[in-house]
Amino acid sequence: MIYPVIDARGRSCPEPVILTKKALENNPEGIVVLVDNKTAHENVSRFARNAGYQVRLEQEGPDFRLTLAK
Amino acid sequence: MQEKKGIIAAGLVIGILAVVLVQFGNPANMGICIACFLRDTVGGLGLHRAEVVQYIRPEIMGIVLGAFLMAKGKREYQGRGGSAPFTRFVLGMFVMIGALMFLGCPLRMVLRLGGGDLNALFGLVGFAVGILVGIQFLNRGFTLKRTYRMPAFEGYLFPALNLVLLILLVVAPSFIFFSSKPPGASHAPVLLSLVAGLIVGLLAQRTRLCMVGGIRDAVMFKDWYLLSGFIAILVAVLIGNLILGKFNLGFSGQPVAHTDGLWNFLGMALAGWGSVLLGGCPLRQLILAGEGNGDSVITVLGLAAGAAIAHNFGLASSAAGPTLNGRIAVVIGFVVVFLIAFFNRERSSDFGIKGGVNIDLSGDRR
Numbered sequence: 001m002i003y004p005v006i007d008a009r010g011r012s013c014p015e016p017v018i019l020t021k022k023a024l025e026n027n028p029e030g031i032v033v034l035v036d037n038k039t040a041h042e043n044v045s046r047f048a049r050n051a052g053y054q055v056r057l058e059q060e061g062p063d064f065r066l067t068l069a070k
Numbered sequence: 071m072q073e074k075k076g077i078i079a080a081g082l083v084i085g086i087l088a089v090v091l092v093q094f095g096n097p098a099n100m101g102i103c104i105a106c107f108l109r110d111t112v113g114g115l116g117l118h119r120a121e122v123v124q125y126i127r128p129e130i131m132g133i134v135l136g137a138f139l140m141a142k143g144k145r146e147y148q149g150r151g152g153s154a155p156f157t158r159f160v161l162g163m164f165v166m167i168g169a170l171m172f173l174g175c176p177l178r179m180v181l182r183l184g185g186g187d188l189n190a191l192f193g194l195v196g197f198a199v200g201i202l203v204g205i206q207f208l209n210r211g212f213t214l215k216r217t218y219r220m221p222a223f224e225g226y227l228f229p230a231l232n233l234v235l236l237i238l239l240v241v242a243p244s245f246i247f248f249s250s251k252p253p254g255a256s257h258a259p260v261l262l263s264l265v266a267g268l269i270v271g272l273l274a275q276r277t278r279l280c281m282v283g284g285i286r287d288a289v290m291f292k293d294w295y296l297l298s299g300f301i302a303i304l305v306a307v308l309i310g311n312l313i314l315g316k317f318n319l320g321f322s323g324q325p326v327a328h329t330d331g332l333w334n335f336l337g338m339a340l341a342g343w344g345s346v347l348l349g350g351c352p353l354r355q356l357i358l359a360g361e362g363n364g365d366s367v368i369t370v371l372g373l374a375a376g377a378a379i380a381h382n383f384g385l386a387s388s389a390a391g392p393t394l395n396g397r398i399a400v401v402i403g404f405v406v407v408f409l410i411a412f413f414n415r416e417r418s419s420d421f422g423i424k425g426g427v428n429i430d431l432s433g434d435r436r
Contacts, residue, residue, distance in 0.1 A: 010216025012153065012349045012365070013283070017291060018208060038146050039278055046073070047291050062148075062219075 001030065001069075008044070009036040009063060016040040017047050020068070024051065030069035036062060044068075077299040080273035085306025087266045088181050091129070093314060094262055097253035098325035099185040101307075102129055102270060103178035104352035105169035106326075108370070109377035109386075110254055111235065116247050117374075118381035123254045124247035126239040130356065131232040132267020137275040137360030138229040139268075144276075149225035151364025154214035157410055158348060158365055162372020163379065164403035165344040165352065170377065170386040171337025171400050172196075173327055176281035176351045179338065180300060182327065184307025186319035189327050189334050196335035200342025201285045207411040208290070212347065214414060217365055225362025228370075236264070253326055271360060280354040282345040326389065333392040333400070340403045347411055 006023045008016035016035050023031045030053070035041050041064040045055045048068040056067040088101025100106055106123075113124035141147040169175050172193045174182060179197065182190035204212075238246050239260065249255045257263065273279070277299060284297035311317040321329050328334070345351045348369055350358065355373070358366035380386040385396040 010153075010218060011213070012217060014208065014286060014290065014349070015213055017287075021291065037148070038144075042278070046293060046295065050291070050293065 003027070003030045003032045003067065003069070005032045005034065007034050008040060009034050011035075011040065013039055013043050017043050020044050020047060024048075024053070024068070028070075030067070033066045033068065035064050035066065038064075040064075041066065074295055074298045077277040077279060077295060078302045080277045080279060081299040081302025082306045083273060084270050084279070085184070085303040086310055087269060088303070088307055089310030089314065089316075091258045091263065091266055092316070094258035095256055096258050096263075097256040098316070099182045099187060100174070100178060100253065100326060101181060102266070103174050103181070104130070104133075104356060105166055105175035105373070105377070106173075106178060106253075108166070108352070108373050109170065109381070110249075112374045112377045113249075113254065113381065114239075114247050116245065117378040119247075120381040120386070121247075121254075122249050122251050123381065124249045125254045125257055126235055126246065127257070128236060128239060128260050128264040129267035129270070131236045131239075132264045132269075133271040133274070133353070133356050134232045134360040135229055136268040136271020136273075137357040138271075138362075140272045140275040141361040146275075147222075147225065147362050149220035149222045149362045149364070150217045151220045151224065151368075152218040153216060153365045154414070155365060155368045157214055157414070158369045159372035159375070160406065161344045161348050161410060162355070162369040163376035164407055165341045165348070166373045166376025167380050167385055167396075167399050167403055168337045168340030168342075168344065169352070170380045171392055171396050172334050172341065173387055175353070176338075176341065176345070177303070177353050180281065180304050181307055182324070184304050185311050185324075186317045187324040187327055188319065188321050189324060189329055189331070192331040192334035193338040196338035197281075197342040198285055199335075200339035200344075201282060201346045202289065203339075204343045204346030204411065205286060205290055207415065208286075208346070211415040211417060212411055213416050214347075214365075217363070220362075220364055222362070224364055228359050228367045271357065274353060274357050275361065278354070279357075281351040282342060283350060283354065285342075286346055328387050328389055328391040330387075330391050333387070333397065336400055337387075337392075340400055340407065343411075344403070344407050347407065
């Protein structure tokens with residue numbers, strides 16, 4: 001499965017969550033979100049779980065790579 | 071519910087601390103107020119000469135240093151910045167001018183409600199309306215663009231400045247101003263204020279507590295996490311005030327407040343709109359500033375400048391009510407915030423999606 005990648009690095013909250021929400025509306029099967037801080041990681045994960053997605057986290061250096069899938 | 075426990079506990083502790091600080095000398099319904107305390111601190115430095123509101127408030131330094139220590143301990147500290155700094159400065163200025171029209175930041179609005187000050191209801195409604203207006207722009211692509219990594223040293227300067235302020239408070243050289251009348255002269259002992267501030271800073275950093283974020287996330291994402299912290303503060307303050315007999319329900323005679331409903335509403339609407347564009351309330355900006363976020367440092371400096379302007383130009387309200395200059399400044403603030411909101415929208419095609427998952431991230435990070 002190829003998921004679109006949303007680059008939300010450097011964005012301050014709530015922008016990563018807004019980008020995630022819009023991207024999931026267009027790609028309901030799943031997306032990958034890149035963020036670069038813990039707050040954005042927590043907020044995107046919380047939003048995704050509330051929306052019924054499973055969240056897989058990989059730390060890539062200073063960045064977080066969140067795979068959101070049903 | 072499980073993940074809300076932490077922020078609810080933090081909110082309860084912060085509410086209790088606010089009541090305790092008033093019990094030990096802080097102005098009534100002003101245990102902790104970021105707008106008021108930045109204003110007092112700016113006055114203590116002589117950047118405005120309103121004699122009744124001059125005192126370097128150690129709660130501010132405690133909050134910044136608490137957030138710094140917690141971020142360091144949790145390896146979340148990071149020097150960053152570069153996201154539309156001067157726009158943030160200007161937004162900070164007008165958030166302060168709105169808050170001083172109402173007489174309190176969003177946190178003090180909650181404390182005032184918990185003390186029975188019904189004028190704060192007009193503030194709360196205005197605050198929510200300001201946030202709702204801001205959300206319309208967020209949903210249409212409002213952004214101040216991304217931040218960048220900065221040298222770690224850049225982020226150390228603001229906590230260091232707060233240490234210097236603490237030294238100035240304790241040493242009290244003759245060029246520092248101390249009010250001899252309330253509310254500036256009303257304050258808890260320095261050590262208590264500092265420790266309370268530290269605890270607030272530690273807890274707010276951990277939980278990301280934010281008054282603006284609470285209403286924003288509930289409306290935008292049906293996410294009640296931050297709002298539950300806000301409500302916990304209200305509950306703790308309400309109970310604390312009832313126990314200590316400090317609960318006084320009504321509109322008139324409320325401490326450091328005025329009864330002009332329209333301008334209480336408009337002041338907090340301006341503060342709410344500006345704050346939602348900034349991504350957080352004044353408390354949250356202080357916390358982020360302690361975490362190494364230079365954009366928030368600039369915002370706090372904007373808040374401080376706004377406080378100086380508000381008192382130098384007679385914009386701040388008093389118990390007697392709002393001033394004409396203050397009304398004009400709030401109206402100008404709405405125009406400026408609208409222009410900032412309108413001209414910083416990105417079309418959705420401009421951001422975000424980078425194509426498939428197979429991109430090479432290693433080359434991306436340079």
